[in-house]
Amino acid sequence: MKSFMDNDFLLENDTAKHLYHDYAESMPILDYHCHLSPKEIAEDRQFENITQIWLGGDHYKWRLMRSNGVDEAYITGDASDREKFQKFAETLENAIGNPMVHWSHLELKKYFGYEGVLNGETAEDVWNLANEVLAKKSARDFIRESNVRLVCTTDDPADSLEYHAQIAQDPAFDVQIIPAWRPDAVYKIEKQGWNDYVKRLADSAGMPIESFADLLQALDRRLDFFVSMGTKSTDHGIDYMVFEPASDAELEAIFQKARRNESLSRKEQEQYKTALLLHLAKQYAKRDLVMEIHYGAIRDNNTKMFETLGPDTGYDSIGSYTPIEPVSRFLDALEKEDALPKTILYSLNPNDDAPIGTLLGAFQNSDAQGKIQQGSAWWFNDNKQGMIDQMTRLANLSVLGNFVGMLTDSRSFLSYTRHEYFRRILANLLGGWVENGEYPNDEKALKKLMENISYNNAVRYFGFDLEEAHV
Secondary structure (H helix, E strand, O other), X not given: OOOOOOXXXXXXXXXXXXXXXXXXXXXXXXXXXXXXXXXXHHOOOOOOOHHHHHOOOOHHHHHHHHHOOOOHHHOOOOOOHHHHHHHHXXXXXXXXXXXXXXXXXXXXXXXXXXXXXXXXXXXXXXXXXHHHHHOOOOHHHHHHHOOEEEEEEEEXXXXXXXXXXXXXXXXXXXXXXXXXXXXXXXXXXXXXXXHHHHHHHHHHHOOOOOOHHHHHHHHHHHHHHHHHOXXXXXXXXXXXXXXXXXOHHHHHHHHHHHHOOOOOOHHHHHHHHHHHHHHHHHHHHHHOOEEEEEEOEEOOOOHHHHHHHOOOOOOOEEOOOOOOHHHHHHHHHHHHOOOOOOEEEEEOOHHHHHHHHHHHOOOOOOOOOOOEEEOOOOHHHXXXXXXXXXXXXXXXXXXXXXXXXXXXXXXXXXXXXXXHHHHHHHHHHHHHHHHOOOOOOOHHHHHHHHHHHHHHHHHHHHOOOOOOOOO
């Protein structure tokens, strides 16, 4: 019997162990998509206890605790931090097969030196150990300790980016913290508060927004500002992909209706969204920016709790119907105008892996090696089996060696062990194919695959000012 999460955790054969320990383990991290707070990095936040850094804002853990019957007072309520930690520790005992067990123990081992098992009985010892470490470390320490070279935060077009400027001017911190453009607020025209947001965008762009053309101009101005701050990537969190073309006159009429707070039909919403996304994609192509598109979620299923706690609190799910046709028509419309940027597609529904994997090949060319990418297993899929399935499908249908690899997609400074988790799974996948005679035992080729998928491909693809790493 293997020991629980030992040094060869997830590595099932000698080739896998070699690929991970000799190549992937010491590779740096490029975190090209996350939700870390630039303010907390700029101010180098120090956390008072493990609950603050571990459970604060982490809806993965919140969902798990609710599924274990934990009262909300111990999750987002007014229970003490020590009590919340206890309830999470007790939850882990029942979570066999859930990646949270793996992630939690990887983090405890790496950042706090804890080699044991977290459960209800050990919670007090872990609490004391972790808090002793946290008294000596801050947000930046965890980033450095994780061997991170560059972080892309998620930032609204109207944001001032003042904290990014503050970080860039600080010689004491040598990790690049780059803003990534995330225009969801202006995209979701049906949401309450859209009109207020347009006013905020107008203020930040320094111009009135009285027409749809003005809106696009204001966004272009802000995009240029983001680029001046180092932006190389953009991201769109959309519930489902749309493609509903409209004339300029129709778009102007839709914009004016929305400004008058009149309700829009679903078709009108989709016409606006299609036009906005097409315009932005063309701007990304002009500026050599990468466009990331995340879709396929049903958000805020539990309206009672949404009204109580707001969004991003653990009440989302996988959408059951995420057609590929609108994605194809969107990419095709851009390709017709030679305006298709480098694009990474993420669907939350794993049933979309094969459709995306085949669609990629329809739009690849020599503009970039793997110009159109399928993103890493995302959100509800970034578990062991989800990663295996996504990479296997990608390998079957495209070129796995060009894959840009793992992203953190987290609000926690301790989540960088997810890259370790991914790299162990990748090494085991490749090692299994080699030992099964499905791929040659070519040391040079295997080294290149591990290093490129772990880090180098992302450096090249996004065009960040970083050197490729070779172990």
